[in-house]
Amino acid sequence: MKKDILGIQFDDVTLDEAAQVGREILESDSFHYVVTPNPEFILAAETDLEFRNILNQADLVLPDGIGVVHSAKILGTPLKGRVPGIDFASRMLEILNETGGRLFLLGAKPGVAEMAGENILAQHPNITLCGTQDGYFTDELEVVRKVADAKPDLLFVCLGAPKQEKWMSRWGVLTGAKLAIGLGGALDVFAGTVHRAPEIWQKMGMEWAYRLAREPKRIVRMARLPLVLSRAAEQRMFHKKQDGSL
Numbered sequence: 001m002k003k004d005i006l007g008i009q010f011d012d013v014t015l016d017e018a019a020q021v022g023r024e025i026l027e028s029d030s031f032h033y034v035v036t037p038n039p040e041f042i043l044a045a046e047t048d049l050e051f052r053n054i055l056n057q058a059d060l061v062l063p064d065g066i067g068v069v070h071s072a073k074i075l076g077t078p079l080k081g082r083v084p085g086i087d088f089a090s091r092m093l094e095i096l097n098e099t100g101g102r103l104f105l106l107g108a109k110p111g112v113a114e115m116a117g118e119n120i121l122a123q124h125p126n127i128t129l130c131g132t133q134d135g136y137f138t139d140e141l142e143v144v145r146k147v148a149d150a151k152p153d154l155l156f157v158c159l160g161a162p163k164q165e166k167w168m169s170r171w172g173v174l175t176g177a178k179l180a181i182g183l184g185g186a187l188d189v190f191a192g193t194v195h196r197a198p199e200i201w202q203k204m205g206m207e208w209a210y211r212l213a214r215e216p217k218r219i220v221r222m223a224r225l226p227l228v229l230s231r232a233a234e235q236r237m238f239h240k241k242q243d244g245s246l
């Protein structure tokens with residue numbers, strides 16, 4: 001079931017439900033893409049309509065960020081919970097390992113995708129790592145060709161938003177992959193160059209604070225995030241007024 005959170009149509013699913021959809025996609029024979037919007041995406045999509053449409057046309061729109069979950073609650077349309085993109089990606093790797101499928105890693109600084117690939121293969125030895133490519137390329141078509149020649153089933157696209165979503169929407173179908181997932185900084189985490197917050201922080205919905213403490217430069221990006229909550233509150237009040245329930 002879809003729920004509209006400030007213009008983005010999120011799928012109201014648990015991680016298990018999302019993984020089931022992902023499994024069906026991996027068993028299919030056509031291209032699909034999955035997006036993992038956080039509050040930064042919501043703000044960017046307010047003014048970038050192309051980005052908003054691309055998000056809303058994805059096969060799965062996963063709420064990646066506690067700010068999305070809080071906004072949904074404020075709007076009176078609560079979501080089942082947060083589904084971090086990296087957790088969904090890990091579940092897709094488990095499924096790919098069962099079937100011995102092919103994985104392509106696209107994005108991050110030179111060398112990172114290779115390191116991520118090594119770590120992934122150490123845990124999932126049945127996966128074939130069919131290719132890697134850093135995210136700082138200039139010739140788009142050359143990269144599309146490289147991915148298509150590698151014949152991946154699963155493709156991680158880690159170029160940051162909205163670049164990765166625009167890339168998937170524009171080129172994804174030409175790659176021949178069954179499933180592409182836009183995953184931001186996930187390759188840095190798989191490579192071990194960036195660490196996720198300990199589980200207790202994740203459970204408390206404080207992963208963002210951990211990340212901010214490790215990367216203080218993110219304050220500029222994060223400073224705008226409370227805006228999403230106030231937008232949700234404004235929208236809720238506006239609708240209540242229209243209903244006459246305030």
Ligand code: UDP
Binds near residue numbers: 135136161163183185
């Ligand atoms: N990146 C890239 N190409 C670019 C810009 C960014 O490959 O042109 C990578 C960057 O190296 C990082 C990821 O995209 O690995 C974006 O990380 P960010 O922290 O922005 O994503 P988040 O995890 O916040 O979604």
